Amino acid sequence: MNYARPTPALAIHDLQKSYGDLHALKGVSFGLQRGERLAFLGPNGAGKTTLIRCLAGLTNADHGKIFLSGRPFKSHEAKQHIGFVPQEIALYADLTTRQNLEAFGRFNGLRRRQLRDRLAWALQWTGLEDRADEMVGAFSGGMQRRVNLACGVMHEPRILLLDEPTVGVDPQSRQRIFTMLDELSATGTSILLTTHHLDEAEERSDRIVILDKGMVVADGSIEELVERSVGTQRLVRLRIDRPLSSPIRAGVAEGAASFGTQGEDEISTRIDDVSSHLPGLIELVRRRGYGIADVQVEAPSLHHVFLHLTGYELRD
């Protein structure tokens, strides 16, 4: 793990938290740089929510330290610099967009001109200027999510904690929400995002931390995680026109590689370099008298990394 970079916006060292006999966090450590987008992943019950609650000042850790821009975490001070957006639509459905934004702006210490300025910004940022005076309860899920998000950043936090910000929204709204987050990130806001959408995490984050059973099991960019866990080889699947009569051998010498299983009409294998090795494999299969019906090449993804690191066992 890389803590060598100067003064991360957020640094967590050996954080531990237990609820009775349940050890939710068993010494979690990682950092978050200024403007970095970090995807915080883990199976259900891994300890993600506990960590988020510790960072949001909603619960105290039993052990360990949190630093904000190099300074020890103090709950009251931290609240000025951290924005928290819960998974639920935590808004007043019977208030308008403007009234919700104003309320959470005030709760976060904004007053008068500053509040007016941020209110105008938030309405523009969410694209809800023309719906400012409508009740939030009447909005679609995507619109409510945007207001939910805006309420968490009214006070311009340095760090934004997002718990599943795109649950239950359509792809268009999801795209809009991530565009909004990219804008925040570009202005220097560090974003810690928990999600079960692995494709989202892979595409929309600079770094990934995977938590399992209260411990960090992976920390790095997607390329680093792939290299360290499942490797960079591509999975190739060839569907042939009839079942194999016997496995296809690459040569006559003893120990030569063989492909496929007798009686199956699909050949799967991993190759290092698709451009140089795949044509040879296809040629080999053809030379054995089989026709190629379909070719699939699958790059190792976060999905593979995640399952490789956390296993296939159900957690709840």
Place this chain on the structure above:
Amino acid sequence: MILTVIQISCRRLLHNRVELLLTFLVPIAFFSIFAVIFGGGLGRGTTPRIKVVAVDEIQSVVSRNVMSAIADQESLRFVREHDADGLERDEAMELVRSGSATMAIVLHNDHGQLAAGLMADASDQVAAQVVSAVVNRSMMLSEAEYQVSQIADSDQDENENKVAVDAEGDQSDELFGIEESLQRKVEIIDVMGEGKANPVVSMYASGIAVMFLLFGATGGGGALLEERENQTLDRLLSTQMSMDQLLLGKWFYMTSVGVLQVGVMFLWAQVVFKVDLIGHLDGFLMMTVVTALAASAFGLFLATLCKSRGQLNGLSVILILTMSALGGSMVPRYLMSDELQQFGLWTFNAWALDGYTKVFWRELPVEALAPQLGVLMISGVVFLLAARVLAVRWETD
């Protein structure tokens, strides 16, 4: 299909403990509470005794006999000894006005004849009838005994040989005459309601007002649980606002709404039922603000005690209706046994209603509200502190 719908509904009911409780246990609980209150199950043998004081302005043999006979009545409770020295008519009336006694019995001389004036607090409509009957009977019997003894002495002197049957006939005639005359000699005087336009309505208005203050307060407390359930509370606590500020904000809001609610209700009572709100504005405001503060704190306490809105709904309905029944919001407490009346003092309703009664009915100065204001304020603060302590778990779980 229909069978499946019934089956699913039954299963859901069995899985929902709160609903199950509300469906079967709450009606039993209410039935039991009301049976205890009105059926005399609790405090049996201690039927309501009417608080009286008595003044004997004549001090004759007959009047002393009447006083003794009244004192022996189990249905009456003397708040001052009936032979207490120096108790004057004015002082006795003051005891009625202040609520220490429901009725003052004043035996006085009416053109040479024994008469009784019953200085009544007309808010207790039953007491006047009961005491009137008791005094009538006591006067009749005492005077009859006296007359009989006089007749007997006279007969013995004039004609000792006259047959007993004649004498009995004479006695009957005399008794009949006494009864007739006494009917006219017991007079009920309302020392509270005279000159007031529809005064009892204010009592019912306050009873209903307190009950709805409690319902409103638990509804407001429920908003806190709703915020907890949809994570708004987490979000609020992650801002610069503290739990102290949140609870105080809700407390003041719920109190303001409560004061407004009761204010509107009494304004309506003034316009439609001629309750003199404007004339008692100072006492009304004091009682309403303090009662609303206490009720709001109670609502927050219940909300922080419960885990869900469902739990709160069940618990609040049971508690509020029970408190309203025991505290006099549904039926006047003077109809309850002494034991239940004392028990009722553990409820908001009883203290609040006593306060409103002092304001609108007894028209006492605001200083007289000190016990009620004190108890309600202290209970409000205690409930608020209890709510704060219970809310700690939401900050640290």
